[in-house]
Amino acid sequence: MPITIHGIKNCDTMKKARAWLEAHGIAHDFHDYKAKGIDGATLKAWAGKVGWEKLLNRSGTTFRKLPDAQKEGITEAQALALMEEQPSMIKRPVLALGDRLVVGFDSGEYERAVATLPRD
Template sequence: MNIQIIGTKNCNDTKKAERFFKERRIPFHFRDLNEKGLSKGELENIIRKISLEDLLDKEGKQFKKRNLQFMVFNLEEELLNDPLLLKTPIVRNGTEVTIGYQPEVWKNWK
């Protein structure tokens, strides 16, 4: 397994995802969205499995702070330019991708 957890250090679901893999002694790479967002290629790989609409955190602080609910915008462009708009954690294992805390899915990953 080649696990990558993409999120923020202060996100509770991201912390739970890290704990899930640590408890099972499964190595993972963590990427903090406060430090580095997604590249265009990474986003394209993720949207093969999960729609852009599902990636946008409409309940998040950043979405509300920027008043995006009142605007028309290019979703892909906004997610690339402002990674804090993403729902977290995004957990990747090769071509498999999940959003949020989903231990029932991760248990079946080989």
């Protein structure tokens, strides 16, 4: 099963997540959505699996710099458009394990997620 970790190269949380995967011998691809972008269809599919609220990085400086009027009452369509336009607004990392997504990094959650992977 292909495993892809999505995020931003220089993010500290991304570095921890990638180091965890490497330390556990989990082969994976890396998609830097700040450098390569992310398409709206992918974001919509992710939102369908985990919810757009979980994907939106409200604690990041990019979101916090938005005018209050834009942040208040934000809808799914608005959030997805913002994340597509400014991928820094996507919480990271997003770990894709086939049809399963893990958003954010928690070593326990990663441990549980990889435990379900088929072994060679």
